[in-house]
Amino acid sequence: MKYILGNQESVMPKPLLELICPAGSLPALKAAVDHGADGVYLGLKDNTNARNFSGLNFDAKALAEGVRYAHAKNCKVLMALNTYPQPTTLKRWQQAVDTAATAGLDAIILADPGLMAYAMKTHPQLRLHLSVQGSATNYEAINFYHEHFGIQRAVVPRVLSLPQVENVVQHTHVEIELFGFGGLCVMVEGRCLLSSYACGDSPNTFGACSPGHAVRWQQTPKGMETRLNGVLIDRYADHEKAGYPTLCKGRFEVQGETYYALEEPTSLNTLEMLPEMHRIGIAAIKIEGRQRSPAYVAQVTQVWRAAIDAVKRNPAAFKPQAAWLAQLDKVSEGSMHTLGAYYRPWK
Amino acid sequence: MTSPIKLALGPLLYYWPRDKVLSFYEQAAAWAVDTVYLGETVCSRRHELRLDDWLYLAEMLTAAGKEVVLSTQTLIESESDLKALRKVVDNGPFRVEANEFGAVRLLFEAGMAFVAGPALNVYNPDTLALLASWGAVRWVPPVEMPRTMLAAMPIPAGMETEVFAYGRLPLAFSSRCFTARHYNLQKDSCQFRCIDHPEGLLMNTREGEGFLTINGTQTQSGKVHTLALRLDELVGMPVTGLRLSPQAQHMAEVVATFRDALDGVLPTAQVAARLQPFLPALACDGYWLGKAGLAYTHNM
Numbered sequence: 087m088k089y090i091l092g093n094q095e096s097v098m099p100k101p102l103l104e105l106i107c108p109a110g111s112l113p114a115l116k117a118a119v120d121h122g123a124d125g126v127y128l129g130l131k132d133n134t135n136a137r138n139f140s141g142l143n144f145d146a147k148a149l150a151e152g153v154r155y156a157h158a159k160n161c162k163v164l165m166a167l168n169t170y171p172q173p174t175t176l177k178r179w180q181q182a183v184d185t186a187a188t189a190g191l192d193a194i195i196l197a198d199p200g201l202m203a204y205a206m207k208t209h210p211q212l213r214l215h216l217s218v219q220g221s222a223t224n225y226e227a228i229n230f231y232h233e234h235f236g237i238q239r240a241v242v243p244r245v246l247s248l249p250q251v252e253n254v255v256q257h258t259h260v261e262i263e264l265f266g267f268g269g270l271c272v273m274v275e276g277r278c279l280l281s282s283y284a285c286g287d288s289p290n291t292f293g294a295c296s297p298g299h300a301v302r303w304q305q306t307p308k309g310m311e312t313r314l315n316g317v318l319i320d321r322y323a324d325h326e327k328a329g330y331p332t333l334c335k336g337r338f339e340v341q342g343e344t345y346y347a348l349e350e351p352t353s354l355n356t357l358e359m360l361p362e363m364h365r366i367g368i369a370a371i372k373i374e375g376r377q378r379s380p381a382y383v384a385q386v387t388q389v390w391r392a393a394i395d396a397v398k399r400n401p402a403a404f405k406p407q408a409a410w411l412a413q414l415d416k417v418s419e420g421s422m423h424t425l426g427a428y429y430r431p432w433k
Numbered sequence: 434m435t436s437p438i439k440l441a442l443g444p445l446l447y448y449w450p451r452d453k454v455l456s457f458y459e460q461a462a463a464w465a466v467d468t469v470y471l472g473e474t475v476c477s478r479r480h481e482l483r484l485d486d487w488l489y490l491a492e493m494l495t496a497a498g499k500e501v502v503l504s505t506q507t508l509i510e511s512e513s514d515l516k517a518l519r520k521v522v523d524n525g526p527f528r529v530e531a532n533e534f535g536a537v538r539l540l541f542e543a544g545m546a547f548v549a550g551p552a553l554n555v556y557n558p559d560t561l562a563l564l565a566s567w568g569a570v571r572w573v574p575p576v577e578m579p580r581t582m583l584a585a586m587p588i589p590a591g592m593e594t595e596v597f598a599y600g601r602l603p604l605a606f607s608s609r610c611f612t613a614r615h616y617n618l619q620k621d622s623c624q625f626r627c628i629d630h631p632e633g634l635l636m637n638t639r640e641g642e643g644f645l646t647i648n649g650t651q652t653q654s655g656k657v658h659t660l661a662l663r664l665d666e667l668v669g670m671p672v673t674g675l676r677l678s679p680q681a682q683h684m685a686e687v688v689a690t691f692r693d694a695l696d697g698v699l700p701t702a703q704v705a706a707r708l709q710p711f712l713p714a715l716a717c718d719g720y721w722l723g724k725a726g727l728a729y730t731h732n733m
Contacts, residue, residue, distance in 0.1 A: 170556035173585040200559025221554070224509045226518075226535030233538075234563075245608035250510050273652070274508055277552055278605040280645070282577045283654055283726035286719070290554060290575070315725055318638040334605075338644065339637040340615050347636050347647065348611055427608055 110376035117384040122391030125162035138293030162192040168217035202235035216240040221276035225257035261369030268374025272349040285315035436695035439674040441468035444504040448627035462497035465692040565589040579723035600678025602654040631681040656717035683711035
């Protein structure tokens with residue numbers, strides 16, 4: 087059962103390596119726009135998106151200003167509505183779709199099929215993207231969302247290798263967007279309930295992993311302890327820098343050995359893979375970090391703009407510049423970088 | 434009085450030697466379960482049983498009067514994963530449980546009625562209605578769904594609702610193998626170490642609290658989720674079945690305890706004492722109450 091690649095949809099050329107940057111606030115949005123983002127993504131101030139942290143995100147006024155600012159500089163604005171609506175609160179998610187449509191957003195990023203159906207029916211002109219939270223890791227799944235809801239772009243979970251991504255691209259009309267830089271989920275997005283197991287709130291319904299209200303930092307005689315709803319996520323010796331207790335990045339004990347049992351506190355940086363992503367035909371690169379500062383957004387956008395322009399000019403000659411890497415190192419969480427699953431030393 | 438609620442044996446989440454799997458299901462044929470889910474849902478590298486072996490077990494269990502459902506893999510990444518998925522969908526007689534939307538597409542295209550597995554993230558009536566329109570005849574809510582949310586879900590006509598009611602909770606899926614990582618092995622040369630851990634590897638906090646369970650690419654709860662003491666709360670709920678997730682020891686006793694408790698043979702007050710010796714870890718039921726999943730409100 088193969089997806090038939092018809093002609094009528096291949097008439098429109100797909101975008102190539104658009105730079106999509108995080109906007110957790112209006113200043114961050116402006117920083118992204120000013121430093122060369124092709125698109126920014128943002129969310130509303132509630133659990134309709136997966137960065138539901140206090141002090142972040144957009145109300146109606148900031149949204150209008152953000153859209154005006156971005157569009158004036160030819161930058162697209164995408165809205166993440168990528169958590170899962172629940173029976174008693176479904177209306178609020180639908181209203182958020184309406185808000186996006188009336189505010190002139192260029193696309194909304196969805197994970198829930200029910201909400202996709204609502205958007206398609208109520209606002210047929212509105213462009214739909216499949217969120218990474220939709221957990222679509224193969225072309226059968228992506229094509230399903232395309233056939234039923236007209237999804238035009240899919241953000242792929244950070245678990246596929248680049249050859250696997252290439253195979254997806256070759257079997258779908260849907261544009262493929264990849265994460266390029268920032269925080270790294272080691273689990274399939276949308277398929278991780280570790281946070282709600284520990285503290286009751288999960289990305290799927292609450293819109294946050296390891297949320298701030300459940301976090302405690304405590305200096306003890308044994309060292310600085312970080313806890314999530316009482317569960318010890320890590321303990322740091324005096325010479326160690328204590329990190330945020332994202333629970334998959336803590337140290338745990340397995341069979342008498344204490345180590346980062348799931349993942350080190352690294353962040354993703356795929357700069358050196360840009361020529362390959364260019365060759366494969368990746369439509370867009372997403373920068374993670376709506377919870378980060380405008381300064382982070384400015385720095386990262388600037389570097390990635392330069393890198394993408396360079397790879398488009400001459401992919402064969404592309405080499406990440408030392409200055410770019412140094413600039414990215416300064417802003418990344420933890421001190422280590424990884425190519426994530428795109429390149430799998432552990433596979 | 435016999436309860437109309439059915440019992441289902443969920444798919445085996447661990448990697449056991451072939452003989453152990455075969456004998457487990459030979460015994461299960463005599464247990465008071467109505468439905469048995471078969472197949473490998475966690476890791477495509479596991480190969481003690483091939484599809485033909487699962488189909489053999491499916492026929493054996495069908496002959497024993499069980500409804501058999503073949504479960505698909507939760508993370509489908511590669512072309513060979515898709516090939517395996519298509520074989521399961523094209524198996525012929527047996528119903529299939531879809532655990533991601535690639536499987537939903539194949540089942541929809543084939544016009545086959547299917548079970549919507551717990552990883553499909555069905556959190557609202559609109560999505561459930563869509564799944565019904567695509568051919569789902571049974572759904573398993575996400576394991577984190579609280580009782581109140583389930584009670585607020587209008588259920589499409591003819592749709593069965595099966596709740597994850599016993600076992601370590603399947604919480605997260607990755608392409609990275611955490612068992613291989615523990616042994617400093619690469620995933621592609623993992624030496625199939627999962628087979629040494631019939632109920633996974635316990636991951637403790639640095640103060641010795643059993644927090645999570647490493648099961649290859651899957652991460653489970655450290656505690657055993659159980660609704661055995663909360664069966665009275667199912668009255669008036671749209672629940673038609675309970676899923677019990679296989680464990681290496683005492684599964685027969687767990688099944689019998691649930692059946693007796695459902696049918697009123699075992700009084701509610703005695704359920705805890707009867708179940709206690711068969712629990713491989715501390716119990717939890719927080720998700721059902723809308724709390725942290727690891728919370729537990731009874732003392733066993």
